[in-house]
Amino acid sequence: NAGVTQTPKFQVLKTGQSMTLQCAQDMNHEYMSWYRQDPGMGLRLIHYSVGAGITDQGEVPNGYNVSRSTTEDFPLRLLSAAPSQTSVYFCASSYSPQSGSYEQYFGPGTRLTVT
Amino acid sequence: DAKTTQPNSMESNEEEPVHLPCNHSTISGTDYIHWYRQLPSQGPEYVIHGLTSNVNNRMASLAIAEDRKSSTLILHRATLRDAAVYYCILSRGGSQGNLIFGKGTKLSVKP
Numbered sequence: 001n002a003g004v005t006q007t008p009k010f011q012v013l014k015t016g017q018s019m020t021l022q023c024a025q026d027m028n029h030e031y032m033s034w035y036r037q038d039p040g041m042g043l044r045l046i047h048y049s050v051g052a053g054i055t056d057q058g059e060v061p062n063g064y065n066v067s068r069s070t071t072e073d074f075p076l077r078l079l080s081a082a083p084s085q086t087s088v089y090f091c092a093s094s095y096s097p098q099s100g101s102y103e104q105y106f107g108p109g110t111r112l113t114v115t
Numbered sequence: 116d117a118k119t120t121q122p123n124s125m126e127s128n129e130e131e132p133v134h135l136p137c138n139h140s141t142i143s144g145t146d147y148i149h150w151y152r153q154l155p156s157q158g159p160e161y162v163i164h165g166l167t168s169n170v171n172n173r174m175a176s177l178a179i180a181e182d183r184k185s186s187t188l189i190l191h192r193a194t195l196r197d198a199a200v201y202y203c204i205l206s207r208g209g210s211q212g213n214l215i216f217g218k219g220t221k222l223s224v225k226p
Contacts, residue, residue: 004158033213042202042216043159058213090158102206104151104214106158 001026004107006091012113013081021076021110023091029105031094032074036060036087037109043090049074081114088112119203124221127193135188135220137203142183147206149214150177150188152199159202159216162188198224 007022025032033048035058045058049068063085065077074093078085091107120138127133139148150162163170163177165186170177176189190197202219 035216040218042218043214044216045213048213059215092158103161103164104159106160109158 003027004091004093004105006089006107006110008110009108010111012115013078014115015081015083017081019078019081021078021089021091021112023074023076023107024072025074025091025093025105026072027093027105028071029093029095030071031102031104032068033058033092033104034064034066034074034076035090035092036085037090038087046076046089078112083114086112086114119205119217121201121203121217121220123218124223126223126225127190127197129195129224129226130192133190133193133197133222133224135190135201135203135222136185137187138185139203139205140184142205143207145207148177148179148183148186149204149206150175151202151204151214151216152197153202153219154196154199162201164206193222193224195224195226198222 004025030051034046035043037043044060046064047066049055052068052071055066068074089110092104094102094104147164147166149164151159152162153159163175165177178187200219200221202216204214
């Protein structure tokens, strides 16, 4: 298994540009999520999905869109990039975590800089 | 979501045991205690989790206080590769899997 993969690894955008960060997992996990990590900080949840066709907002959703058309993929779209979105973005997945007992698998991250 | 409190940083010597503390005085009965770690320039990595009883796996042990208001992650023999930020996180059953990360404890390991 490749686990959780993210592309690209690095990206530089100009203010106002849009782009999509890709996330895929091959473990047939129902739950997927996106986090951002700013320098010296912990991770903050942006959006999450508990299954294909179902998404919901996390702690910091403004400026980002998600959709989940397949179990494997969970892309994150930046609608109009702003310097405040400069961060490292992590995607994660797990089996359905409804019991609270689960292990989340994280991707290697995408480092985004907005100038 | 219930909050956890961890020291900002800790130091250890290589090949010695490390005890990383976490306080979670507002934990509820259905909250699991999770530990993740993040090595430099990498995504977080699952370490261990538990509910009430102490847990062991190949990476570490988790000791949970009887009243569940605190827990300790134990690395039995620290290696240089264990230098990372360690996060103690509570997850609630039915919370749809959302992990709330704090700033964690930065562990340094000296040779």
